[in-house]
Amino acid sequence: xxxxxxxxxxxxxxxxxxxxxxxxxxxxxxxxxxxxxxxxxxxxxxxxxxxxxxxxxxxxxxxxxxxxxxxxxxxxxxxxxxxxxxxxxxxxxxxxxxxxxxxxxxxxxxxxxxxxxxxxxxxxxxxxxxxxxxxxxxxxxxxxxxxxxxxxxxxxxxxxxxxxxxxxxxxxxxxxxxxxxxxxxxxxxxxxxxxxxxxxxxxxxxxxxxxxxxxxxxxxxxxxxxxxxxxxxxxxxxxxxxxxxxxxxxxxxxxxxxxxxxxxxxxxxxxxxxxxxxxxxxxxxxxxxxxxxxxxxxxxxxxxxxxxxxxxxxxxxxxxxxxxxxxxxxxxxxxxxxxxxxxxxxxxxxxxxxxxxxxxxxxxxxxxxxxxxxxxxxxxxxxxxxxxxxxxxxxxxxxxxxxxxxxxxxxxxxxxxxxxxxxxxxxxxxxxxxxx
Numbered sequence: 001x002x003x004x005x006x007x008x009x010x011x012x013x014x015x016x017x018x019x020x021x022x023x024x025x026x027x028x029x030x031x032x033x034x035x036x037x038x039x040x041x042x043x044x045x046x047x048x049x050x051x052x053x054x055x056x057x058x059x060x061x062x063x064x065x066x067x068x069x070x071x072x073x074x075x076x077x078x079x080x081x082x083x084x085x086x087x088x089x090x091x092x093x094x095x096x097x098x099x100x101x102x103x104x105x106x107x108x109x110x111x112x113x114x115x116x117x118x119x120x121x122x123x124x125x126x127x128x129x130x131x132x133x134x135x136x137x138x139x140x141x142x143x144x145x146x147x148x149x150x151x152x153x154x155x156x157x158x159x160x161x162x163x164x165x166x167x168x169x170x171x172x173x174x175x176x177x178x179x180x181x182x183x184x185x186x187x188x189x190x191x192x193x194x195x196x197x198x199x200x201x202x203x204x205x206x207x208x209x210x211x212x213x214x215x216x217x218x219x220x221x222x223x224x225x226x227x228x229x230x231x232x233x234x235x236x237x238x239x240x241x242x243x244x245x246x247x248x249x250x251x252x253x254x255x256x257x258x259x260x261x262x263x264x265x266x267x268x269x270x271x272x273x274x275x276x277x278x279x280x281x282x283x284x285x286x287x288x289x290x291x292x293x294x295x296x297x298x299x300x301x302x303x304x305x306x307x308x309x310x311x312x313x314x315x316x317x318x319x320x321x322x323x324x325x326x327x328x329x330x331x332x333x334x335x336x337x338x339x340x341x342x343x344x345x346x347x348x349x350x351x352x353x354x355x356x357x358x359x360x361x362x363x364x365x366x367x368x369x370x371x372x373x374x375x376x377x378x379x380x381x382x383x384x385x386x387x388x389x390x391x392x393x394x395x396x397x398x399x400x401x402x403x404x405x406x407x408x409x410x411x412x413x414x415x416x417x418x419x420x421x422x423x424x425x426x427x428x429x430x431x432x433x434x435x436x
Contacts, residue, residue, distance in 0.1 A: 027170040028119065032220030039407065040317035042310070045120040045168075058338050061345030066113055067125050068344060074110060075136050077103045082140040105154035105206075107133070111161025111174075119168040130165045134174035137162070141177055152231075155181065156206030163211060167218055182215055186227045201233045207304075240264075245285050262308055266325055271353055274329025275302045297351040302333050 035041075050056040072089035077098055079086045091098050096106055114130035117123045137158075159181055165174035185208070189197060212228035215221075239245075240260045245268060268285040270276045275297025276288075283291055306326060313322040337348045337359070348359040391405035395412070403412055 029167050029170050029175075029218070031167070031218045033217040035217070035314075038314050039409075040314045042314070045116065046122070048120065054335055054340075057340065058335065058345060061338065061340075061343060062113070063117060063121075063123070063126075065344035066110065066117060066129070069110065071129050071133060074107050075133065078107075078137060078140045082143045084140060084143055102151065102154055105157040108154075108157030108159070108161030111158070112164045115161075115164035115168040127169055130169055131171045131173065134162060134165055134171050134177060137177045138173045141180055151203060152185075152205040152208050153203075154206070155185070156208050156211055159211045159215075160207065163214060163218065178215070179219075182212065182224060182227065185212070186223070189227060189230045192230075197230050198234055201231065201235075205231060236261075258308075259312060262305075262312060262322075265305065271297055273297060273332035273351065273353075274305070274325060275299075275333045275351055276305070277301050292354045294352040294354055294357050295350045296353045297333060299334065299337050299347065299349055299351070302329050305329060306334070 050059060070089065072087045073092055074096075076086050076089045076091045077096065080091075080098060094100070096103050111130055111133060114126040114133075117126040118130065159178055162174040162178035162181075165171050166178060192200070209228040209231035212224045212231070216224040216228065240258075245264045264285075265276055265282075269282050269288060271288055276282070277296070277298050278288070278291040278293055279295045280298055288296075306329060309322045309326045309329075313319075313326070316322070333351060337351060338345045339347070351359060388405045392402055393404070395401045395403045401412075403410055405411070
């Protein structure tokens with residue numbers, strides 16, 4: 001939990017490196033940085049409305065839960081560790097109990113979910129809860145006098161939640177707390193050698209490199225890329241760079257991976273429903289048939305695979321492979337992990353694939369599905385860039401070879417036969433004229 005890490009109050013000033021105003025918190029904040037290598041974009045969540053069906057039902061149940069949860073109880077461990085009044089709230093149990101090592105990690109999931117529900121539904125209560133939580137975290141940060149350690153796993157969840165509250169709601173308290181936390185991570189990790197960082201990553205560290213890279217995109221400040229790269233885990237990244245499958249025995253929820261890892265995970269480590277892992281770990285390649293147990297298919301892994309799949313598709317929308325998998329995992333695993341008979345939409349942590357296996361309600365760490373069930377609209381619907389017809393120009397003396405601009409980038413327009421393998425007579429014009 002970040003509130004036990006000695007984040008100095010003065011670091012708030014170090015973090016505000018992008019010249020942002022500290023006033024006004026009502027509008028979403030677009031990123032300053034530009035996407036690289038992206039040729040398709042997801043629709044803004046406010047542009048998509050779910051119609052009647054299972055997705056809508058899951059979202060509705062999750063919305064009830066998000067408005068029912070006691071925010072002061074979620075704040076208990078933060079306030080307690082910083083010596084602040086707990087507002088007479090009772091502490092949570094399970095993985096958020098005051099004496100549990102991973103306490104406070106689930107709160108970031110609620111921040112994500114509240115922000116998503118406001119971005120899509122303009123739900124004022126979700127916005128109130130998110131901004132209240134961020135304001136209270138800022139009080140904790142300013143009252144920090146504690147210097148004990150805690151896993152980056154929990155820090156990442158809080159940072160990711162604050163990032164969504166800032167970018168989707170525009171809350172400046174969330175921004176200030178997030179940037180101060182990132183500055184502290186920079187200060188702490190900047191003192192460590194490369195080998196010390198690699199040794200530290202032997203303990204689960206969540207998605208620290210992801211949230212710091214996202215912070216760079218949001219702020220346009222390359223500082224955060226440098227910090228993010230300190231969390232590149234060589235034991236995993238190096239084999240994947242060489243297209244080697246070295247996942248066996250690794251914790252399946254520490255992967256921040258791209259195409260090779262996606263291909264390896266989907267082709268050699270995934271079950272029929274799209275989930276992966278047994279007892280939270282990868283097994284030997286193509287050996288999953290020997291691990292049909294009650295603890296297969298951790299939901300968090302599939303949630304992360306959907307995020308990775310969507311990101312990869314945005315960089316290569318010409319392939320259907322990514323969204324074939326996305327549909328398979330979403331419909332067969334995550335859509336069905338919520339209990340439709342429960343008004344709060346309780347979810348399962350594992351999906352047992354053993355004969356006669358029964359799904360049980362997940363314990364306290366099942367926060368990831370809270371995010372998903374409030375955010376079905378982010379990656380499911382996407383759009384490719386529109387072609388600027390005025391920019392179409394012939395690129396050769398003969399044949400149907402042209403260039404044009406789409407999404408601000410030059411693209412080549414090839415013959416239909418080359419792309420589809422069929423012969424057609426094609427007649428077309430731009431503004432009533434053949435391209436020059």
